Amino acid sequence: MPEPREHGRDAMSGPANAAFSELYSAYAAGRLDPAFALLLETQSMLRGDVRHALAVSETISGVVLEMAEPARMSAGAATRALDLIAQLEGETGRAASRQPEDRELADLPDPLRTPAQDAFAAAGWQGTAPGIRRMKLDVGSELDVELYRIQPNARVPRHTHGGMEFTLVVAGGFSDESGSYGPGDLAVKGPDDTHQPVGDPGDVCFALAVRDSGLRFTGVMGMIQRVLGR
Template sequence: MTLVSKDDELLIAHAAGMLSEPMRLLVETYAAINSDVAEAMADAEVTAAALFESAPGQALADDAVDIALAMVEAVEAGAGEAAGLNAAAPQNVARQTENAIGELLNLPDPVREKALEAGGQWRFAAPGVRRIELASEGSAKAELLRIEPGHGSPSHTHDGREFTLVLAGAFSDGHNRYGKGDLCAVGAETTHRPIAEPGEVCFALAVTDGSLKFTGALGAVQRLFGG
């Protein structure tokens, strides 16, 4: 999947502010690396704005202004702290893991900022696969994946949806090949095994709204321990 239309449910939900944080990150990163998606997202925002303006108005609470001002102050205070973190974190971490931070700095803005806010520390996910958790909300979770060539995820299905946006390199899952800028979107009906292609390290943004269900021997172990 490489293109979406202005009628795509994800873009409309994003424009309406109805997506979870992980899904917002997915849409905004997709738009950052795909001009067609960016254009479609702009169209969806225009449509959402028109619908909002045509909706009947609602009376504000007596303390609505005070609440709004308090929220603005809280956001500004948090932005100041985040700005300091973003400026300092790459320098501090680069002294210990210069190559890892260099890789992060080459990623699209939305993902890069989230990864640096998370400390830029990779964690083991599977042989040849490292991950950084970027955001979570309810059952939805967004992770940045670093997949060495020839490595990937064991064969699995899903409790819900899984979206994997390729940021660099490429992978194949037994059904299709996905290169930079491609979005792999699968549901509970799909069983696949994403494996990075030889050559370049594959970086991908993976967003799920349900847990993975492994097949084969690993699936038996998962079920044994209540996964």
């Protein structure tokens, strides 16, 4: 599959040569929005350069933390921490024991698998257009987070964007007016971009989208959207 063109690339889509960027630093410090943290963690499972950049940033954060002046712990802090760890381990065990109803979700990268399975159990896939399905994921963010399933050659309705949209290809691939995107590639679109993603021939495309505003469809879909007030 050809490499995506440079249009719309940023630190998460191009080679991770800025290992000390604000993006990775914010993640290592635990200050990155949960939606972008999921996007970055999922991309790191697909691309070695991103995985390396995260490891470097986490190492640097660890060194800085060790150099910081230690703070006195409050009474009972250690016990509360151990209780929280036990609770988290219990939730992880319960999630691992679930048998997903949609077998395709079991093949998703680890960071994405559980929120996708939770969304499937809660509401399942929603139809958008022929060959296009989506699920809204709840990851504790105010941003819109959706997982798309695009059949080969299926067309997402042409649309613009109310804000910024970051779409990570998790499996398969899609193409639009700016190029072709495969696993680990990130398509970045803004309010000035109008495009129509089309699933590449071959495998089903799964894509994780994070946006700060809704899609604005054009053509007939746009008229329907305006009538419904969405």
